Amino acid sequence: MTIPAITREVDQLVTSQPSQDGDGVRIQRIHDFGGGLDPFLMLDELGSDRPDDYVGGFPPHPHRGIQTLTYVIHGGLTHEDHLGHSSTIQSGDAQWMHTGRGIIHSEMPLTDHQGLHAFQLWLNLAARDKLSEATYRDVRAAEMPTLGGHDASLVALGGRWENSDGDSVSGPLEALAGRGAVAHARLAAGGELALATKASTLLVYVFTGSLEIAGTPVPQGRLARLGSGERLVLTSHEGAQALLLSGEPHGEPIAHYGPFVMNEHAELEQALRDYRAGTFTD
Template identity: 75%
Template sequence: MALRPVERLIRSHPSQDGDGVKISRIHDFGGGLDPFLMLDELGSDRADDYIGGFPPHPHRGIETLTYVVHGGLSHEDHLGHASTIGAGDAQWMHTGQGIIHSEMPLTDSQGLHAFQLWINLPARDKLSPATYRDVRAAEMPHLTAEKAELVALGGQWHSGEQRIDGPLDTLAGQAAIAHARLQPDGEMMLNQTSPTLLVYAFEGTLVVGETPVPQGQLARLGPGDQVRLTSERGAQALLLAGTPHEEPIAHYGPFVMNTRAELEQALSDYRDGTLTG
């Protein structure tokens, strides 16, 4: 068994999207995180930072996964879905050929804290039918260790003799998504051999192997078959595992295709009202 080392640390940067929503963002549309494209963190106790939300807008060529730590989000789309997710819940959207949706924030006593992850679709699925699913916290299984736990949103996760399968089991790029929580002096060992493995620390400092990963930074791990997570003072993180598509990426705003011509077609389809079929 070989521990997977941290090869690279990527710091999130402040950005803005939707109707003035302030976010922390990590993105790489050059294939460096393949099959993942972007991770946005929404976190504030100031309503002015997010209250405008994300009015109706289109997507094509990706999957999005929205996960709420506290607060909530209300979703509507052109397919007729209308639902609300709260703390511990997630929404998955396979945008395929096209979807037009909105997401509006809800708060609790701590404000809002949520994430949205973009996963690239392979070329064969970029014009497939759009689908949508809510996943509730009660559906997500847990792995437990000494002063630590892992909540599986999707994909397969192993720790020693424990194995769990998250409810989202058809994510693009064989993606697996999990939320790790470590108490002070907590430790968790995971068996994870996916070619792409990313760890985003969003509370406290998480030590991955021998490398500290401070809050707001994402670690890209190298080859191996085990991951050791520890924290002296407690930490929380998102874990993202997957298999690269190794295909060309063409990106413009909410559209991610394989060529510039396909992007121009997406823009044309949106303008003439045929993006969603």
């Protein structure tokens, strides 16, 4: 006898909050540095057709102890860092940084006729990796495979994704912290996307339209944290777009100060001393 897969239900809905970062860039932010989204820490949505909301961008600043993943819906961002990387990502592209011991970088916005719409995700590094070597990678839209549903599709940025028919794809980013996986789901009106996933952490952030997950409405600007199970079913009456995030918790202490995420407060103090002494990236 085949045992039916348990469909995952919404445990919690979190509303994104208006904030500012960089040189006055207006964003919608969801964060949890208490481990509630482990291995994820923060999700920022940059979306505006008003240049004054984002034109200042993110001038040079440091990071330690995390990975960042930036994904552009439309517009673009130009990245530069102390390692000598310089590149521009545009609609459908992504950039990934493993900050490790330390990286100093900037991200400056570009616009198209719709303005700018992009996301930045922070993933926590395990303690053993927090002082590792910093690395960087661009991923172009053409590198990202697509998985189908019923009037729906999924673009895999990283990790492995499988639908209910047993078809699967793996995104080009294979080294996301906490066995992380990230995807962009699109559903037409009346669409359905059914996925097989046993990941301990599973999150769905709706940024266009609205979804239903096991009977729970998830409107635009909400992050759904899913309970345990083996199957995720997304449906939409009106059509929707969402980011899907899955991973395995580190289960380690989290100490956070600004752009630094370590395990202990003393490590944050050391990061500040290193940055002020000019030895941050040594």
